Amino acid sequence: MIVVMKADAAEADVEAACAHVRALGLVPHVSRGLQRTVIGVIGAAGERPQIHSLEGFRSVERLTEVSRPYKLVAREAHPEGSLVAVGGVEVGGREIALMAGPCAVESRDQIERAAEAVAAAGGRILRGGLFKPRTSPYSFAGLGERGLEFLRRAADRHGLAVVTEVLTPEQVPLVEAFADLLQVGARNMQNYALLEAVGRASRPVLLKRGLAARLEELLLAAERIALAGNPNVILCERGIRTYETATRNTLDVTAVPALKELSHLPVVVDPSHATGRRSLVGAAACAAVAAGADGLLIEVHPDPARALSDGAQSLDFSELAALVPRLVAHAVVEGRTLAPDRSRLDAATWLR
Numbered sequence: 001m002i003v004v005m006k007a008d009a010a011e012a013d014v015e016a017a018c019a020h021v022r023a024l025g026l027v028p029h030v031s032r033g034l035q036r037t038v039i040g041v042i043g044a045a046g047e048r049p050q051i052h053s054l055e056g057f058r059s060v061e062r063l064t065e066v067s068r069p070y071k072l073v074a075r076e077a078h079p080e081g082s083l084v085a086v087g088g089v090e091v092g093g094r095e096i097a098l099m100a101g102p103c104a105v106e107s108r109d110q111i112e113r114a115a116e117a118v119a120a121a122g123g124r125i126l127r128g129g130l131f132k133p134r135t136s137p138y139s140f141a142g143l144g145e146r147g148l149e150f151l152r153r154a155a156d157r158h159g160l161a162v163v164t165e166v167l168t169p170e171q172v173p174l175v176e177a178f179a180d181l182l183q184v185g186a187r188n189m190q191n192y193a194l195l196e197a198v199g200r201a202s203r204p205v206l207l208k209r210g211l212a213a214r215l216e217e218l219l220l221a222a223e224r225i226a227l228a229g230n231p232n233v234i235l236c237e238r239g240i241r242t243y244e245t246a247t248r249n250t251l252d253v254t255a256v257p258a259l260k261e262l263s264h265l266p267v268v269v270d271p272s273h274a275t276g277r278r279s280l281v282g283a284a285a286c287a288a289v290a291a292g293a294d295g296l297l298i299e300v301h302p303d304p305a306r307a308l309s310d311g312a313q314s315l316d317f318s319e320l321a322a323l324v325p326r327l328v329a330h331a332v333v334e335g336r337t338l339a340p341d342r343s344r345l346d347a348a349t350w351l352r
């Protein structure tokens with residue numbers, strides 16, 4: 001931590017700030033420049049939150065952090081990058097994990113057809129919301145508990161793992177009994193009780209970036225999950241809210257390499273919520289692969305025009321099947337694989 005004194009701070013002010021630092025068991029190092037004096041604070045400033053009371057000193061201009069405020073999820077803690085096992089699928093390795101399925105599970109038939117199409121396209125993980133966080137209280141909010149079995153059975157029949165959203169701490173035991181990956185949605189990225197509850201869970205967590213969250217805030221949310229005991233966190237860039245209204249959100253594609261510099265956790269991209277428009281999902285997904293994403297979370301529906309939620313951004317099955325060879329070609333350029341059982345065929349088809 002660096003304490004920057006105001007330009008007009010007197011020697012007595014500098015000494016008072018140093019005395020405060022010492023009283024906390026930390027060591028001050030004073031450095032006097034031509035214009036102003038700064039005090040370097042040596043020691044575990046992160047474990048002495050009282051250091052921030054220096055901001056209240058009239059002679060102090062600001063405090064600047066030197067080390068990062070998160071530790072467990074920092075890249076330095078695991079320089080080679082971590083692998084997160086989701087059912088039998090490893091996320092964070094050479095293979096880019098394709099996760100796809102409807103926004104919401106609507107019926108046994110719908111999720112069964114989706115599972116078949118996702119598996120046929122080379123997908124590994126079936127998505128489908130049961131507890132839906134909807135902006136309007138009048139919108140379809142999911143089938144709830146009733147749909148968990150539809151989702152699990154459909155996934156099992158096609159050899160897929162399952163990801164679904166959990167909205168409250170109370171839902172965690174129920175959802176972890178059925179799902180392989182617990183999704184914390186964008187609206188809940190700063191729901192600390194939920195983060196701690198999934199931190200105590202036995203399943204890995206897919207943590208979505210909040211609508212207005214900075215990367216540091218996303219990483220601090222991941223740190224909270226890890227600190228509660230669950231190191232298996234996958235970060236998800238799903239677009240952020242900007243002044244642009246032509247798309248539902250703005251895909252922050254550089255968040256992918258930036259997060260990978262800062263953290264060892266796998267990073268996936270959701271091009272569906274990032275764009276909100278079916279016609280843009282493919283381009284956003286390819287950009288994500290080129291940027292180094294470890295996975296993609298894509299909404300697909302047997303009949304998007306009749307979807308109960310997010311139909312405008314959902315691909316139909318033929319659109320998903322057509323997208324995969326493009327993704328495979330981009331993955332090859334990045335030295336990665338995607339849908340490996342189908343890769344040779346798909347890449348060859350696309351590159352021809």
Ligand code: PEP
Pocket residue numbers: 103129133184185186187208238270273
């Ligand atoms: C979802 O994945 O269905 C969802 C609600 O996403 P987000 O939390 O990113 O809006």
Ligand code: MN
Pocket residue numbers: 103104273299309310
């Ligand atoms: Mn959705």
